[in-house]
Amino acid sequence: MNDWTMIEAINHALANQMRANENIVIFGEDVGVNGGVFRATDGLQTEFGERRVFDTPLAESAIIGMSIGMASQGLIAIAEIQFMGFIYSAIDQILSHAARLRNRTRGRLTCPIVIRAPFGGGIHAPEHHSESTEAMFAHIPGLRVVIPSSPARAYGLLIAAIQDPDPVIFLEPKRIYRDGKQAIDDNGQALPLDSCFVLREGVDITLVSWGAMMKETLEAAKQLAQKGIDAEVIDLATIKPLDIDSIIASVNKTGRCIIVHEAARTCGVGAEIAAQLAEKSITSLLAPIQRVTGYDTVMPMFKNEHFYMPSTQRIIYSAIKTMEYR
Amino acid sequence: MNTQQNLNIEFSQYLDINGTLLKPLPATLDNEELLIALYRLLVLTRLFDETAVNLQRTGIIGTYAQSKGQEAIGTAIGRAMLADDVFIPYYRDIATQIQRGVSFEEILQYWGGDERGSNFADQPNDFSLCVPIATQLCHAIGVAFALKFQSKRNVAVVTCGDGATSKGDFYESLNMAAAMHLPALFIINNNQWAISVPLHQQTASKTIAHKAIGAGIPAIQVDGNDVLAMLINISKALEQIRQSGKPFLIEAITYRICDHTTADDASRYMDADVLQEAIKKEPLIRHKRFLSTQHFWTEEKDKALYHDCQQQIDEAVDRYQNFPPQAAGDFFDYMYEQLPADLLEQKQGFIQGLKHHE
Ligand SMILES: Cc1ncc(C[n+]2csc(CCOP(=O)(O)OP(=O)(O)O)c2C)c(N)n1
Ligand SMILES: [Mg+2]
Numbered sequence A: 001m002n003d004w005t006m007i008e009a010i011n012h013a014l015a016n017q018m019r020a021n022e023n024i025v026i027f028g029e030d031v032g033v034n035g036g037v038f039r040a041t042d043g044l045q046t047e048f049g050e051r052r053v054f055d056t057p058l059a060e061s062a063i064i065g066m067s068i069g070m071a072s073q074g075l076i077a078i079a080e081i082q083f084m085g086f087i088y089s090a091i092d093q094i095l096s097h098a099a100r101l102r103n104r105t106r107g108r109l110t111c112p113i114v115i116r117a118p119f120g121g122g123i124h125a126p127e128h129h130s131e132s133t134e135a136m137f138a139h140i141p142g143l144r145v146v147i148p149s150s151p152a153r154a155y156g157l158l159i160a161a162i163q164d165p166d167p168v169i170f171l172e173p174k175r176i177y178r179d180g181k182q183a184i185d186d187n188g189q190a191l192p193l194d195s196c197f198v199l200r201e202g203v204d205i206t207l208v209s210w211g212a213m214m215k216e217t218l219e220a221a222k223q224l225a226q227k228g229i230d231a232e233v234i235d236l237a238t239i240k241p242l243d244i245d246s247i248i249a250s251v252n253k254t255g256r257c258i259i260v261h262e263a264a265r266t267c268g269v270g271a272e273i274a275a276q277l278a279e280k281s282i283t284s285l286l287a288p289i290q291r292v293t294g295y296d297t298v299m300p301m302f303k304n305e306h307f308y309m310p311s312t313q314r315i316i317y318s319a320i321k322t323m324e325y326r
Numbered sequence B: 001m002n003t004q005q006n007l008n009i010e011f012s013q014y015l016d017i018n019g020t021l022l023k024p025l026p027a028t029l030d031n032e033e034l035l036i037a038l039y040r041l042l043v044l045t046r047l048f049d050e051t052a053v054n055l056q057r058t059g060i061i062g063t064y065a066q067s068k069g070q071e072a073i074g075t076a077i078g079r080a081m082l083a084d085d086v087f088i089p090y091y092r093d094i095a096t097q098i099q100r101g102v103s104f105e106e107i108l109q110y111w112g113g114d115e116r117g118s119n120f121a122d123q124p125n126d127f128s129l130c131v132p133i134a135t136q137l138c139h140a141i142g143v144a145f146a147l148k149f150q151s152k153r154n155v156a157v158v159t160c161g162d163g164a165t166s167k168g169d170f171y172e173s174l175n176m177a178a179a180m181h182l183p184a185l186f187i188i189n190n191n192q193w194a195i196s197v198p199l200h201q202q203t204a205s206k207t208i209a210h211k212a213i214g215a216g217i218p219a220i221q222v223d224g225n226d227v228l229a230m231l232i233n234i235s236k237a238l239e240q241i242r243q244s245g246k247p248f249l250i251e252a253i254t255y256r257i258c259d260h261t262t263a264d265d266a267s268r269y270m271d272a273d274v275l276q277e278a279i280k281k282e283p284l285i286r287h288k289r290f291l292s293t294q295h296f297w298t299e300e301k302d303k304a305l306y307h308d309c310q311q312q313i314d315e316a317v318d319r320y321q322n323f324p325p326q327a328a329g330d331f332f333d334y335m336y337e338q339l340p341a342d343l344l345e346q347k348q349g350f351i352q353g354l355k356h357h358e
Helices: A006-020 A044-048 A060-072 A088-098 A134-138 A151-163 A211-226 A244-254 A269-284 A302-308 A312-324 B032-057 B071-080 B094-100 B104-111 B135-149 B168-179 B209-215 B227-244 B272-280 B283-293 B299-321 B341-357
Strands: A002-004 A024-028 A053-055 A076-080 A113-119 A144-146 A168-173 A182-184 A197-200 A205-209 A231-235 A238-240 A257-261 A290-293 B086-088 B156-161 B184-190 B219-223 B248-253
Touching: A002 A006, A006 A024, A006 A044, A006 A151, A006 A168, A006 A182, A024 A060, A044 A053, A060 A076, A060 A088, A060 A113, A088 A113, A113 A151, A134 A144, A134 A168, A134 A238, A134 A269, A144 A151, A151 A168, A151 A182, A168 A211, A197 A211, A205 A211, A205 A244, A205 A312, A211 A231, A211 A257, A211 A312, A231 A244, A244 A257, A244 A269, A257 A269, A257 A312, A269 A290, A290 A312, A312 B341, B032 B071, B032 B094, B032 B104, B032 B227, B032 B283, B032 B299, B071 B094, B071 B156, B071 B184, B071 B227, B071 B283, B086 B094, B086 B135, B094 B104, B104 B299, B135 B156, B135 B168, B135 B184, B168 B184, B168 B209, B184 B227, B209 B219, B209 B248, B219 B227, B227 B248, B227 B283
Parallel strands: A024 A053, A024 A076, A076 A113, A113 A168, A144 A168, A205 A231, A205 A257, A257 A290, B086 B156, B156 B184, B184 B248, B219 B248
Antiparallel strands: A002 A182, A144 A238, A197 A231
């Protein structure tokens, strides 16, 4: 067993899979000698050589387009986009090709790539370094979107992403990169890519979140328990495909649901969950579904980012309102 | 078939690293006051940079990108541009910005995570600095188009780093500027690094200036640590663009003698000996030596200048620290000219929540 932070777990998951499969290559900006600006790829170039771990020129569209080409010829490309805020010039490649290659060629060419990108706010970073736009990717048919919320889940989900035969957008909540360690066995064990994790069982209300917001959500559940409200907490983890069955099972039990996400509210992943609950489980609801989210604004620069990010207080407030609903 | 045009790129330098003048200066630069003013800007930028790094270390601002070693580029750009030209900067252009009406406290606000730092009180038209690499180059050709459309004889001046010249936006902008005859000046800060990636891994092109030739844009390499060469060449390029209405590119050769930003540790990838060599070539030492050999300068004057500049900066830091914070709900108010109903509702909920939770 190893005691790893999330960033260490990611580093070791990459190394584990690199050892297991020599067709895997890792590349991006500053991933080589520098080991990535967050050190996710630290030491990998030393262990696996410049042939398999290399810095590219500064060109996101080419990085992703190149991944697609590599994947079509039997390689497994793991591309790092330095920050989610810099992925947008590669959207054409992701949307028009990575997500469609299998379908376009009726399975003749496939696209086993993993696009890793740190995302989210709360680390006092400069402009464009703090957004959460997972819903944009979840909206694109043909992609998987995965977001871990703990070192162990980062390890297992990243391994699953690498082993998956289709393109995976693997978004890393950088606020919790170094937020605590977990005992992890470096056994190469993958976690499922299509199911939620129930992190706390409860009977009164279901709290669904993902990524770094799990922290505030779990804390809210703890404080709600002191007020006699027994919350069930679900880490969505796989944003797409979305494991609605687990959420429905929970809501069938609790009758109440709050979705918490850092991303802007309108057309966020919360809207999709709420819609599916309304479609499939509306009769089990005892109160309207609530969303506690970022606002439909530009993510404020860091002096005011705390105003934007959902707080434990906001989650608790919303939960109490929901419990009081008659 | 036409024979290829000359594919050699001229390299321009006036001062060598010892501050010796390699060729006579044009008459416009034979001016003690101007030569000292340039030095003052170099020093001011250097000291501001050092102050900003200290402010970052003590948590008063956030991540900061230094211009250390690259001050001559911005100093020359600011000096050469006309007030109603338009500047489209990236994040190592403080030396230019402070000459165009941007205040030190605004720069500190930006890096301190406060949007008001991009709302320049005394600079109406320039862009604020650009973080998504190379995207600003496309804005510059739009600015150039507008200037031309409005029959102004002004130029859109845009900067970017060597790493930025790998982006599609760079090639697309150059191509469009040339194809559409747009009055844009592209100035590349070639500091040899894009974070940890050295230039030779960034491109196999012999020079960055060669990339312009492919687009049909005349280009030159200039010693970017020689503020005189930079000023002379930028002024000449601006004049040429005003005359011809066509773009030009200047590749300024310099070296990043600092971390990429305060979040970076260059010792992980930058060879210490190479860095020491680069430090010997930095622009301040050279220009000071030149001033001394011209008998314009003494150690005493130098001390007084440093003291004076630091005082100017300290006063700005004071003003920055005493600035009242933005109202909590301000981040809603600039999304649209009029706050739409749904966003207004969110804002009201936010304000309500503030009362509730704090
Ligand atoms: C599109 C995009 N990709 C990645 C980044 C992260 N990043 C910030 S600066 C930088 C290197 C830029 O190098 P260069 O263009 O040479 O400018 P320099 O910082 O050296 O002045 C990178 C990769 C970014 N800001 N934008
Ligand atoms: Mg550079």
